[in-house]
Amino acid sequence: MSASAVVICGAGPTGMTLALELARFNVPFRIIDKAPHGAEHSQALGVQARTLELLEAAHITDRLLSFAQRVEHVRISAGSRPLIDTDFSGLPTSYPFLAMIPQCDTERVMCDALDALGVTIERGVTLTAFSQDAEGIVVDLAGPAGTERVRTRFLAGCDGAHSAVRHLLDLPFTGHALPERFALADVRLDTSLTPDTLHVHLAPDGGATALFPMRDGWRIIVESPHPLPDPPDAAAFDAALAAQAFPARIRETMWMANYHVYQRRVERLRAGNAFLLGDAAHIHSPIGGQGMNSGIGDAVNLGWKLALVIRDGVAPALLDTYASEREAVGRALLAATDYGNRVAFNANTMVRALRNAVLPVASHLPLVRDRLRENVAQLRIAYPHSPLSVNGSPARRGLRAGMRVRGARPAGYHPQTIVMRPHDEHAAITLVLRPDGYAGYVSDGAHAQGAVTYMRNVIGLRGEVSSPLR
Numbered sequence: 001m002s003a004s005a006v007v008i009c010g011a012g013p014t015g016m017t018l019a020l021e022l023a024r025f026n027v028p029f030r031i032i033d034k035a036p037h038g039a040e041h042s043q044a045l046g047v048q049a050r051t052l053e054l055l056e057a058a059h060i061t062d063r064l065l066s067f068a069q070r071v072e073h074v075r076i077s078a079g080s081r082p083l084i085d086t087d088f089s090g091l092p093t094s095y096p097f098l099a100m101i102p103q104c105d106t107e108r109v110m111c112d113a114l115d116a117l118g119v120t121i122e123r124g125v126t127l128t129a130f131s132q133d134a135e136g137i138v139v140d141l142a143g144p145a146g147t148e149r150v151r152t153r154f155l156a157g158c159d160g161a162h163s164a165v166r167h168l169l170d171l172p173f174t175g176h177a178l179p180e181r182f183a184l185a186d187v188r189l190d191t192s193l194t195p196d197t198l199h200v201h202l203a204p205d206g207g208a209t210a211l212f213p214m215r216d217g218w219r220i221i222v223e224s225p226h227p228l229p230d231p232p233d234a235a236a237f238d239a240a241l242a243a244q245a246f247p248a249r250i251r252e253t254m255w256m257a258n259y260h261v262y263q264r265r266v267e268r269l270r271a272g273n274a275f276l277l278g279d280a281a282h283i284h285s286p287i288g289g290q291g292m293n294s295g296i297g298d299a300v301n302l303g304w305k306l307a308l309v310i311r312d313g314v315a316p317a318l319l320d321t322y323a324s325e326r327e328a329v330g331r332a333l334l335a336a337t338d339y340g341n342r343v344a345f346n347a348n349t350m351v352r353a354l355r356n357a358v359l360p361v362a363s364h365l366p367l368v369r370d371r372l373r374e375n376v377a378q379l380r381i382a383y384p385h386s387p388l389s390v391n392g393s394p395a396r397r398g399l400r401a402g403m404r405v406r407g408a409r410p411a412g413y414h415p416q417t418i419v420m421r422p423h424d425e426h427a428a429i430t431l432v433l434r435p436d437g438y439a440g441y442v443s444d445g446a447h448a449q450g451a452v453t454y455m456r457n458v459i460g461l462r463g464e465v466s467s468p469l470r
């Protein structure tokens with residue numbers, strides 16, 4: 001029986017992100033995927049600002065951006081009435097835009113980065129069974145060379161919506177299917193529209209047509225309460241564009257697909273030494289373009305914690321915080337996408353009238369506008385209630401434990417103590433910066449002792465704890 005510290009099941013964006021993190025941290029692992037190759041189509045298109053920030057540490061953000069169409073404006077209207085007309089300028093990030101990158105390109109960039117680190121994705125290899133004991137997990141794999149039994153300490157289920165890991169753990173994937181039908185087409189258009197703007201037109205019957213710019217064309221998404229042609233055909237997309245008075249006609253079709261949308265998640269992301277991440281743990285409406293981004297966030301959250309446990313002997317209880325932190329994110333994500341669906345795809349005349357009256361006013365209020373776009377960009381994800389979030393000065397305002405620290409991620413897997421002055425504050429603070437760029441411990445003043453205690457008692461690091469960096 002061969003041995004490995006971690007087996008990553010699934011080499012989609014989530015599994016590859018975890019692989020990139022573990023490879024950077026010198027944690028031994030294997031990554032397998034039953035498919036002979038990665039995504040061939042555009043699928044997840046919207047890469048959010050927070051994801052671009054998180055992927056900087058793996059040095060792939062610039063390459064990803066070379067495949068991106070940057071969307072700077074979003075226009076949502078109902079008929080001829082504008083509801084939301086906003087842009088991303090002033091978003092508190094180095095990436096004040098929505099990067100439209102076809103998932104096949106995102107996966108290619110990740111795969112090339114793994115190659116450069118000497119990591120090979122074992123393709124055509126399927127996880128068929130596993131069992132847990134006191135030492136870890138025994139995994140059964142079936143591949144081109146036959147079957148294999150592998151002993152591993154941890155198993156990361158990054159195996160998508162139909163996750164075998166989730167099924168074998170017998171964890172319920174609770175939720176519901178959305179009644180609406182969705183169809184997408186990647187096309188080249190004859191149009192006067194500029195590719196820096198994303199357009200959504202909401203129809204009175206609860207349907208919607210959206211146009212997303214890509215570097216090499218456009219994506220049309222049609223959402224309909226009525227049956228759509230199956231298989232999808234270009235004429236129906238042209239008709240949907242015409243019905244919503246888009247100044248656009250299809251010149252060439254590259255890919256079309258119909259799909260159903262489900263709102264589902266698991267209650268628990270950890271069962272013993274097995275973890276669920278990405279679509280294996282939560283799936284939801286494409287509204288807001290959150291799916292792939294959330295999986296990448298899951299992987300970044302788990303990676304440094306696994307490294308501390310495997311390489312530094314930190315107590316495995318640290319891994320419970322992956323589950324509690326990301327379960328809260330998954331819960332909020334499903335609530336937000338559910339709400340977004342009900343607002344966007346509503347055929348009730350009263351609800352629509354209320355929406356059409358309130359949204360134009362609300363979206364002009366700076367506070368509402370900023371919250372909305374920072375939420376979509378995943379910049380407001382925070383872990384204030386995590387056991388890892390400790391405020392040394394409980395009454396302080398501004399930066400608090402659990403919040404994202406803008407523009408900061410340590411290079412390695414160790415949290416770092418930093419004495420700094422946040423850009424909108426006057427006095428110095430002491431901060432323990434987690435390797436995923438969130439504040440673990442925050443205290444007024446330049447006192448190292450609280451941070452040292454935090455590293456020992458909360459993170460569980462033994463031995464020498466580094467002194468603050470200024």
Ligand SMILES: Cc1cc2nc3c(=O)[nH]c(=O)nc-3n(C[C@H](O)[C@H](O)[C@H](O)COP(=O)(O)OP(=O)(O)OC[C@H]3O[C@@H](n4cnc5c(N)ncnc54)[C@H](O)[C@@H]3O)c2cc1C
Pocket residue numbers: 009010011012013014015032033034035043044045046103125126127128158159160161162163164165184257259277278279280286289290291292293294295
């Ligand atoms: C049409 C469409 C449009 C979308 N648009 C967006 C968008 O705009 N923004 C966004 O964020 N998201 C979007 N999504 C969702 C996005 O594609 C997914 O959220 C994303 O692919 C999830 O990544 P993942 O790595 O978690 O899972 P997957 O990408 O599903 O990867 C799972 C991998 O596990 C492998 N696997 C499964 N079972 C096993 C097994 N037993 N053994 C070995 N390997 C196994 C599979 O072969 C697969 O490669 C869209 C999805 C679709 C279909």
